[in-house]
Amino acid sequence: MIEVIILLSERKEIILKLIIEEYVKTIKPVGSKNLCDILNCSSATIRNEMQSLEEEGYLEKTHTSSGRVPSEKGYRYYVDYLMKPKEMTGEEMLNLQIIFNNQQLQLNDSISKSLQIISDMTNYTAVMLENRNEENKLKQVEVIPINEENIIVIVVTDKGHVENKSINIKGSNLLEVKKIVELINKMIVGTPIDEVSSKLEFEIKPIISNYIMNYETIYNAFYNAFNNFRDDNLVHVSGRNKMLELPEFNEVDKLKRLINKLDDESLKNIEEAPSDEIKIYIGKENDLDDDLAIIKTKVNLDNHESTLAIVGPKRMEYDKVVSMLDYIKNYLKGNE
Numbered sequence: 001m002i003e004v005i006i007l008l009s010e011r012k013e014i015i016l017k018l019i020i021e022e023y024v025k026t027i028k029p030v031g032s033k034n035l036c037d038i039l040n041c042s043s044a045t046i047r048n049e050m051q052s053l054e055e056e057g058y059l060e061k062t063h064t065s066s067g068r069v070p071s072e073k074g075y076r077y078y079v080d081y082l083m084k085p086k087e088m089t090g091e092e093m094l095n096l097q098i099i100f101n102n103q104q105l106q107l108n109d110s111i112s113k114s115l116q117i118i119s120d121m122t123n124y125t126a127v128m129l130e131n132r133n134e135e136n137k138l139k140q141v142e143v144i145p146i147n148e149e150n151i152i153v154i155v156v157t158d159k160g161h162v163e164n165k166s167i168n169i170k171g172s173n174l175l176e177v178k179k180i181v182e183l184i185n186k187m188i189v190g191t192p193i194d195e196v197s198s199k200l201e202f203e204i205k206p207i208i209s210n211y212i213m214n215y216e217t218i219y220n221a222f223y224n225a226f227n228n229f230r231d232d233n234l235v236h237v238s239g240r241n242k243m244l245e246l247p248e249f250n251e252v253d254k255l256k257r258l259i260n261k262l263d264d265e266s267l268k269n270i271e272e273a274p275s276d277e278i279k280i281y282i283g284k285e286n287d288l289d290d291d292l293a294i295i296k297t298k299v300n301l302d303n304h305e306s307t308l309a310i311v312g313p314k315r316m317e318y319d320k321v322v323s324m325l326d327y328i329k330n331y332l333k334g335n336e
Helices: 010-026 032-039 043-055 072-082 090-100 107-122 174-187 193-211 215-232 240-244 252-261 318-334
Strands: 059-061 068-070 125-130 138-145 150-157 162-168 235-238 279-282 292-301 304-313
Touching (some): 010 043, 010 072, 032 043, 043 059, 043 068, 090 107, 090 318, 107 235, 107 292, 107 318, 138 174, 150 215, 174 193, 174 215
Antiparallel strands (some): 059 068, 125 235, 125 304, 138 150, 150 162, 279 292, 292 304
16 A cells, blocks of 8 residues: 655755754754754744654654654655755766776676775665676686686676686596586587576587596586576675674674675565666665665666665665766766
C-alpha cells in the first residue's frame, strides 16, 4: 500500500530541513534551542512544531535527550521535496575526469580507482555492480604455477577484465595443464564467458580425454573455475572501512552486522539500478539493511554498463552524493 504524502506547512518544512542537516553533521539529537536564532521564533513555538512533526512520523525522540532525530519518513520527505543538490568543487570534478579519461587503464583498474575517489569524496562505501546480461568474451587464459599441486589461472576478457583463481591440480601435472590452456586459447577464445563451460564440456573435454591421463582432475578444476568467473565477476567495492568508522555503528552487535552486510556476497544482493535515473533507498526501502541508505544509478564506463551505488548511513549527505552521481552519469554520457 502506497502512503499518501500530505505536504507540510512552510515552517514545518524549514524546521525538518534544518533538523536533518544538523543531525547529518553532528549525529546529535536536535532541540528547539538550536533553531531559535535561525528561525527567529520562540522556543515554545518551535517545540510545538517539532511535537507535531513527531506525531506525524517525520521525527523521532530519543531516550537520552529532549531533542529529536529524523525518521525514515522524515528523510524520505527531505530527499523528495526539500533537498537541493550540493555543488561539487572543481578539484573533485578534475579528479574524476582524470580517471575516466585515462585510456591506458584497464577496465578493472579504471573502476577500482574511480570507486576509491568516490569513496574518499563521500566518506561512504562505493560499489560498482556489473550488468549480468552484458557479454564478456574470453580473450586469453594464462597459468602461473605456485607449487606442484596449485596454480593460478588468469582470465582476460575483451572488456578489459582481468580475474584470477587459485585451483588445485593434485593428480595431474603442469605439462598437462599447459596443454589444456593451449587448447582453450586455440579453440574457444572469443566465446562469451557464459558459454565457456559448455564449450569446455563438448569441445575441449573429448579431445583431452584421448591423450591426457587423469584428465578429470584438471578438467573439473578448469570447469569449476570458469563457472566461478561467470558468477563472481559482478562486484567491485571501495571504502568498506569508512562505514565501520561511523559513530552510529560503534555498538558491537551493529558493527558485526555491518561487517557482514559489506562483504561481496551481501553486496551482490543490491539490485541493479532500474534506469539511469538516480534512485534513493532509505532504511527499509533498500535490499541490504534497515540501518543503511543506498543511492544508485546506471553508468556507462568504457562501453560497459554497470550500476554505481553509494552505501551509507541513513543520515547520509544525500545532497552531496546525488550531485556527485549526477555529475558522473552526465560526464560519462557526454563522453560516449
